[in-house]
Amino acid sequence: MDPAPSSDVAIVTPWYPSRHRPFLGAFVRAMVQATSSGPHRTLVYHCDEWVGPYPPAVEAELIRAHHALLPRILRPQPVDGIAGLLRLPVPLALGLTYAEIAKRHADTVGAALGRGPIDAPVVHAHVGLPGGWAALRNARPDARLFVTEHATFLDAVLAQPEARRMYDELLHRCTGFFAVGRAVRDPLVEAFPHHAHRIAIIPNPVSFAAVRPAPVTDLRRWLFVGGLIARKGVLRLLEAFAQCRREDPTLTLTLVGEGPLLKELRARGAQLGVAEAVRYTGAVGPDEALRLMREHDLLVHPSQFETFGMTVVEAVAAGMPVLVTRCHGPEETLVGIGDATAEFVAVEDDPTSLAEGFRRLRGRFTAGLDLDAARRVLSGRYGYEAVAAAHHRAWFAGPETAATTAVTERGMEQPVA
Template structure:
């Protein structure tokens, strides 16, 4: 015990102190951030923010989420126009983008960003700028320090919308950086970000070298500041590993992560030791992985679990003996670092980030192997590691990870960047805050387009009252009173989730189930069969199948249905009172615009605001159904 206390004291003494809280504000702009539907997305952004949050009086996170349109440029223009007319801050828009408070006490604003695939990265970056400008009061980010994550998304928005005098810091994480730089317009946009940023950080030396080669005139600006890892919160496995029998893979189930190579290497290892097991955890085509395992004759020894909650990952690591990470490219390798912190041995390819994050730890934390098209190096590395597993030192490896990437260490380095210590431009003229003339979009933000109208008489199904005195109106649509503490209850009516695309299937279904579990009647109006069928698996959810919008008459059928308002939408299937409508994806935006015109008092939202439903658990039956007289559209699934 005394030895343990001495070791703990030595580690604390060598760990940099957290920055003291100061009067100031930090805004973090990111295309990724954890949410209930994607709990792992952007977790490294949240951890980096936690590393510096104590140094600021207020922290704000601005998360722009890509909402892909469908059907070509014309339909995307319709979606974008509808979004511009509907979205805005609370009290000044028909469909407000509502900030929430995170468990850490930060202000988090999730902003849907309609984007058109396929398109250049530069076009998507400008879409993020336009969307965030539209929902920010005054069209600016009001913070002393603005930290943008990824140069082409968060970095561009930070540079364009930071207020004059703010310090702009950009961190590059993206493994798709080479694709960005191969596109001439995107490369020029990226150059503007580099020129404007006061400090430009890279999470690995590989990224720094790539940027220095691409922008040699700014080579001195690029610095390496790795991702932060909350090592103190990662539980250590109760017993050290003695045998590398239970293999584990955590990540996307795609070829770029080395999954096919992993299966082939595992099958070869099973020939030596039939007792081996392999578990794969992560999103992707699980059935394809199972089929390939069966073809290799190891189907009964391979388990594919799919994605799990973040809190489950470390327990799964404790239940296995070896993390195998055969990725073809990583900028950092967060999964590997977290595995080392738990005490799990690792077998990792030299794919960019891991050879830096595990520098000096080979033979201590695990083993690195060369990239190859065949399983030979991976299989040989496993055999060598299995023979030397007793010589690994997981406690020493964890201590090294803490010193390198712990919150205190990375927090101190980021704090220096925020204050201008140790390099980086220290300009305060705000010259890039408004962007250059060729970038488009002045400080006033995009002009609201066209037209009038929208003074419909309502549907008779709306529960909430009309607009309050003094509320703003956008294109004839009133900004309704917003009461986040009073979301619809079962007696108020149903929440209607409108989804015309398929890209956010998981979010739609999970939000519908969330509401049903809390006693709120819920109707999913879906245009894609896969969304409708997934929602219909829960008997508490009513589902309406809308026209798909495909084919020569598809768009016209949707337009006709939208013009009919809620009576047309609910002509078949359930006919509950609608207390609130949630726009769930980009294709639904233009449809929602027509519904808003026909029902001026109907509250519309961009997401299910879950905080307001805390404590609700009473599960009701589905909404009471009515029966329509027409059989064309919409078609009820149930």
Template sequence: MTAGRAVHAVLPGDVDTAPSGGNVYDRRVLAGLTALGVDVVRHRLPGPWPDGDASAVAEALTGVPDGAAVLLDGLVACGVPEALAAHADRLRLVVLVHLPLADEAGLAPASARDRDARERAALHHAAAVVTTSRWTADRVVARHGLDPARVSVAAPGVDPAPVSPGAAVSGTPPRLLCLGALTPTKGQDVLVEALSRIADRPWTAVLAGPTDRDPGFVVRLRTAIARHGLAGRVGLPGVVQDAALDAVWATTDLLVLPSRAETFGMVVTEALARGIPVVASRVGGVAEAVGPGGGPLGGPGTWVPSENVGTLAAVLRRWLEDPVLRSGWRLSALGRRGTLRPWCSPSRLMSQVLRLPGPPA
């Protein structure tokens, strides 16, 4: 490697094992930097984050040579501004914000205020901030008084994928998929309540994702499913990955993202890459993921107000009952496949923000 073409990446300890959108983003962007000829030095720090040990971050930064570029995942960096302060003048610190810390659903007000204050201090120690959506960039600029010139947007990419035939091809009821960690932030409880209102229609649903982030929420979710008599129609398989996830996508007719907070919604572009339309809460940067043409009952799907059970149920009912609408969303989703950005795109932007020199001639 040529001198200067190196970046130190400070990451959550579970970046290679925990199935989350943030971890996938980190891995793919760093892989893209490696493909660009950058020497990536990874520092994986055990959590729990964002309330982990500031000394672990400080120790990682202490070992980085003067003048080096450092990319810090915001989950690790934004809660420990004191660890960044001592190194802000000698290193180029770039903080990647996936979700502002105080936006996590279910936080007590005091905890949200504390996280917000720590994040503000941490971002002011950074030479640059990168977000995964324009919505998030605007939010951190306004919330923390950052110079907009120091904040860049590197939206996620997506891999090409085969078109999903869907469950209808096999003559089975339409299948809905909700993919993400089972937590209040992702809003699976809202979806279960909406599904209970359309139980008279044929459908099945899969709520896939980690179940260990908020065990109490998962217990309440299972209780609600049983109370509404949906146990035979709503599956909670836990984490689904690799070939098993491909099989789930192949039998999915509609992605539902009922989140209470979402910076972008990578699962949206993953669905659109397969020609699967989307119904999502209009929160955060989800509209950016859905893309041009998305709107009320138009484009490759639509969005609904967050936590509005009645509207979500009504939209799902109309999708189930209106074949013209269903076909239109499907065709629009198929058309969107060719407009999605590849994963090399955010890596190239990140290399510019890190101010890494170009590859040798």
């Protein structure tokens, strides 16, 4: 077995874009790209979940064989300008609890390293369970451990007693803990008030490097980016699009993503008579998704809940306005610039309110929005440089900085009360 790979910073994550799932974990990749600038070497441990209906006897034997093979295939692959990416398959039977899943992640990382520690002085994990737990169980005793929480399923994790106990232990033992916004921090503080002083806010980073080739002149080409699932509000979106297209037959809609509602969306689009105006791209990589944003006029984001709403910020970075629900994250990320770039609508099933929101936004667009000003403001809040600087100060400064650093709506660091 080769020696365990070493790095200055190790990232432990359950999600990272791959050939088969190019968009899964795009926000983690953005974090890695933002923070890997500078002299330190970054190594990503991607615990890639392989879920299947494994019978208990077969699963036990599979895991034994899998753990025996892992140290022999531990070969970091250069990617994204970092020291390396390690893909670690994590076999998971259906129906495991969040605590069991987190322990399986931790065991997989440990087996891959031959039961030695992650050889890095700084370890940063994504989501408390499973990523944070896997990092906690495998970091060096002297390592500084940080966790970023952005999971939309956090409430389900905390509802399971064993997972909640593990989360409490993680908060107690990590060097620094970051939520991407108030929609994440507030429920954590409510669940663990004794750790409130340890839970800071550092948002997801978004690239503002690419420039739109031509400005938006009308809101005809609609775009949605995300999973084709109920929580994202895609059926409501299709109904609202059909209403608006009856008034303007030049409207088109591109749905970027995949999910279980694809077949239903296609069938309903045919019933509504808009099938020829709706394009389904399937899952695409982050770079392609951003390119499509620069080619469209309007992002429509009718989600029921978002911890941050990264695609909303990416759309503003791509120079387009957004029609978005008040689903927690976007109200925070766009605070102070809504009039310049966005129209907010309520979270509900009724497509009419979404269509009415489009009409209001189109009327305001004709009167004049200020997309360039909104883009400059968000670059200062969520651009790679601003977010990377906040992380670097925490990673390489004293523990008091790691525990209290936050990035506010102005992109400045302040203590979290």
